[in-house]
Amino acid sequence: MAGTQEAQTRPVKDWLRRLGTRIGLGIAVLGLGSCTPTSRPQLPVALNSYYTDEQPAMSGDGRFLAFVSNRDGTRSILLYDLQRKQFAQLPRLNRKDAIAETPSLSYTGRYLVYVASDRGRPEIELYDRITQRTQVLTGGYRGWVRNPNISSDGRYVVFETGRRGQWDIEIIDRGPGIELDRPNGS
Structure with missing residues (x-):
């Protein structure tokens, strides 16, 4: 009697196993589709994701967060x-x-400085969000550079340099003629 009951439930168990495999594969395919690189994230979007996001920096007014990501x-x-x-x-x-x-x-996120490496040589660059232009600050500079940081008003950029064979700190003064980053244009 137990053998016939087991024989009757075997097709149902096989069917459920096949159905579970199909559902599992469908979920796996959906999961893979969500990891495929896409163009810039759609708006609005949550900050956290399944992508590698690192090296965060916040504007002085606390409104903007810049970071490095592999989202696209x-x-x-x-x-x-x-x-x-x-x-x-x-x-x-x-x-x-x-x-x-x-x-x-x-301060307001108008100016963004960062290290950009092309052809294996790092350069410190400044991006102005108003003009949408990038300026190389260390072009032709002798030695390696890393870890730039911009003052809240955007006039000074401090960074580490390996110019003397050790890591030292240097400051770039962008000059009194630049448009400073101040809250509400004050």
Whole structure:
């Protein structure tokens, strides 16, 4: 009697096992689809994700968060607006031929400095969100550079340099003629 009952339930168990495998494969395929690199995240979007996000820097007013991410298949600097809960556009900042790292923001996030490496040589670059232009600050500079940090008003950039065969600290004064980053233009 036990053998016939087991024989009757075997087709049901086999069917359930096949159904579970199909459902499991469907979930696995859906999971793989969500890890595929896409263009810039859609707006609005949550800050945290399944991507590698690192090297965060916050603007002085606490509104913007810059960080390095691989969300679109390459290491790029992203800027997240914490008030609007969406990513800010950074036209012409991230280049496919360069690796960007260690961002730093001025007070309102107008100026962003970072290290960009193309052709194996790191340079400190400054991006102005108003003009949407990038300026190389250490072009032709002798020695290695790393870890830039911009003052809250955007005038000074401090960084580490290996110019003398050891890590030292240097400061770039962008000059009195630049437009300073001040809250509400004050």
